[in-house]
Amino acid sequence: MSRKFRKSPPQGGRHLRDGPRQPIAFYFDFISPYAYLGSVGIERIAARHGREVDWRPMLLGISMFKVMGLKAVPDTPLKGTYAAHDWPRFARYLGIPHAPEARTQFAPLPAARAFTWQKERDAPLAKQLAQAVFRAHWGEGRDMSMPEVVAAEAAALGIDRAAILAGIEDETTKLRLRAHVDASLAKGVFGAPTFIVDGEMFWGADRLDQVDRWLATGGW
């Protein structure tokens, strides 16, 4: 454990039930419709348990292609066909907006950089921006590839359009996002959505029920 943890009250696992509670870590990539589903589901669950959610960007383009040697789901025979049918069905199951025609292959980097830039300035507002991007792309079918459309979502939330456009292009932002991706890989995060609850990792929107039970019981 690092020094900062040793100086803190007991952390991790069952201790947390009576101690300070760390936020739930939520790793996401805008490219994934399942991350969209997970983003809605985890906030619902966290709210029920009085927990915060810390949104953390990762990139499937790095974890899946470069580290794991896999292909994108839409490019995978059979699985791609299934996912195209499955994710809208899952969205109906959760009762959230969904646009089955949404482009599965778009450029998530501008939005990921916008989030990264905004989170260092105002984390709750960055989360709102991410939620707006997810909803626009997967909920309403509006392609969120271009910096300009991401900036328009940001502007609707009161964020300065020119500032976030500059932030998206800033070399510092790119390096910060890369550092976030490296950190996610160092924790073993490979897919999106991934949730880490009191040190326990769960991968997949279809594990929300287990996350819920973990929070309720302290683990099993």
Added chain:
Amino acid sequence: MSRKFRKSPPQGGRHLRDGPRQPIAFYFDFISPYAYLGSVGIERIAARHGREVDWRPMLLGISMFKVMGLKAVPDTPLKGTYAAHDWPRFARYLGIPHAPEARTQFAPLPAARAFTWQKERDAPLAKQLAQAVFRAHWGEGRDMSMPEVVAAEAAALGIDRAAILAGIEDETTKLRLRAHVDASLAKGVFGAPTFIVDGEMFWGADRLDQVDRWLATGGW
């Protein structure tokens, strides 16, 4: 729709609630601990809804490697590490026996052939055999690679040991299993466990809750 469906009573979706009910199709491969989890979960759910489960063998070695171009989960960086932690946790969640030390790479073909051979003679007994193999390998950590150990499980269920050993080696059995695998691919089945409920496909043990809801409501 094919001719046989047109001549039958209404099939599929909500009609089934008041009509004849097809069994739930359960596609499995002994190589997958998640198929083991799914095998227990789907029988529980089917029993609650008064439905039968039709066990159908498939081979991830064909679907994942040859058709989809993926690697085995244990060989996939990060994902393999996660799965080794996840499946025993999932087994505890379901409250079923689990042997975290069970070999992830073993030869599932002899057991798949034994099941195929036995199902043509006595399907309920074949299911019992499959359940015994799953439990022995993933629940108790006994390697089920060899025909002799599969035959021993069969013998414990009253199946003739010499007969099933001959059945495992029979060319007809091998061709039948191959036909089952081809049929699963033709339906778009690529992973294990996969469940088909009234024409609707669900992949993954973590979708048992959605299968349950589909059976309860007729779909959404």
